[in-house]
């Protein structure tokens with residue numbers, strides 16, 4: 317997600333070098349005065365001191381603004397990248413990823429909003445540390461080596477310890493993904509949970525409580541360890557102070573004047589070092605978040621390449637759709653997916669009204685997902701007007717309007733048409749008997765809460781407003797009352813057929829089979845009957 321480029325590094329160096337010199341200047345002046353090297357009354361030193369402070373302030377302000385812009389730009393770009401990837405990914409990949417991982421990733425990206433203050437703190441702390449070490453070496457090489465060695469030992473111990481914490485942070489994020497799964501179940505299964513004490517108690521006790529308890533314990537473990545680490549570092553610095561004050565002079569490695577300088581410098585860097593250590597918690601979490609976002613984007617990477625130009629056939633009328641040896645196999649890590657659809661060989665002509673029938677699990681919806689281009693077939697090809705559909709068939713999909721069993725009515729109008737003063741919309745509201753429910757042509761009125769059947773009718777209105785040549789309906793009439801069901805088969809379908817639309821409808825309504833031009837019966841993923849017109853007298857389609 318966050319990639320530090322060479323440009324960034326050069327930029328940081330260009331800022332860091334003068335900043336280092338300024339900080340060095342400040343430290344040098346303070347130390348000179350405290351150690352009695354520079355007189356207090358030398359006015360030019362005071363002026364120089366204030367000048368350096370002002371310049372350093374300006375430079376830091378500039379740097380922090382740049383970091384803020386860089387961070388929020390990276391968050392913005394990554395949020396867009398995630399949604400672009402989601403838009404381009406296939407239904408199969410989305411089903412495999414699961415919503416909980418997506419919620420987790422959105423949360424991971426937002427973590428970086430804390431980055432600017434942390435990063436500028438880190439840079440200034442690092443600069444101070446480097447300056448102090450340089451200064452130490454100027455004062456006494458041997459003593460500086462001792463200090464550097466002690467700090468290095470502390471840093472190595474810190475890195476080793478931090479690695480273990482890294483694994484715990486990873487576990488924490490995984491536990492949070494599971495948590496989102498439970499949240500999803502709680503919201504989507506709200507009614508079922510309200511009705512069943514057993515379900516809601518088990519969800520709470522066996523999953524939610526257990527998960528949160530685990531998260532609490534892991535969090536406490538992580539924060540406690542960081543706390544120990546911070547205390548060790550802090551007291552390690554006091555230890556260092558003791559060594560500088562008592563041991564190094566005793567070993568004649570430092571004289572009295574240098575001891576004062578060493579102590580002043582050490583006191584100066586205690587703050588930055590404590591800062592650097594305190595920020596590790598955040599850095600470890602961001603590192604894990606960064607890895608997760610990258611892995612997520614990588615998982616979505618296996619995307620079809622979009623066609624650059626609109627193919628000529630896009631402008632042609634849909635005369636024929638042909639499926640040649642189409643097969644599809646579900647893939648899932650969680651359960652055995654032995655079901656294979658196909659091979660399907662089928663030609664659909666313009667204006668045909670086709671009913672797809674078959675028992676539960678016979679592969680009707682799988683076929684619909686292949687037909688609409690949502691599933692990329694595992695084998696075979698689809699031809700539009702005799703031309704093979706390549707890439708992800710984006711332009712092919714645009715020829716189709718579909719209403720699925722779990723149809724979603726969007727909270728806003730994402731289409732190119734407007735409902736305002738739209739005559740066709742008014743006419744469709746009347747046809748669908750929704751003109752007494754949706755009282756005006758405002759967008760908000762069309763996005764209100766509907767009953768299930770009304771919602772499907774509203775979905776039909778939106779689908780018809782898209783004016784696509786092919787209409788795919790997955791058990792649309794199942795939620796309709798007898799009057800509307802009848803109206804749908806006897807009036808609406810013939811009207812749409814008369815307009816030249818090709819209709820492919822999954823249905824279990826055998827009383828209305830006679831309204832189909834053609835019936836395709838599925839069984840075990842295969843078309844076992846392809847009937848033009850009504851079945852022969854006495855033939856029961858369900859019993860084949």
Ligand SMILES: Nc1ncnc2c1ncn2[C@@H]1O[C@H](COP(=O)(O)OP(=O)(O)OP(=O)(O)O)[C@@H](O)[C@H]1O
Pocket residue numbers: 411646647648653655674675676677678679680681682683
């Ligand atoms: N996303 C999926 N991953 C794995 N297997 C799946 C998936 N979706 C469906 N299946 C399996 O594929 C088979 C066909 O399912 P499909 O939904 O196509 O049947 P259907 O004919 O539409 O059934 P129904 O009439 O019940 O809606 C079933 O055995 C089902 O369990």
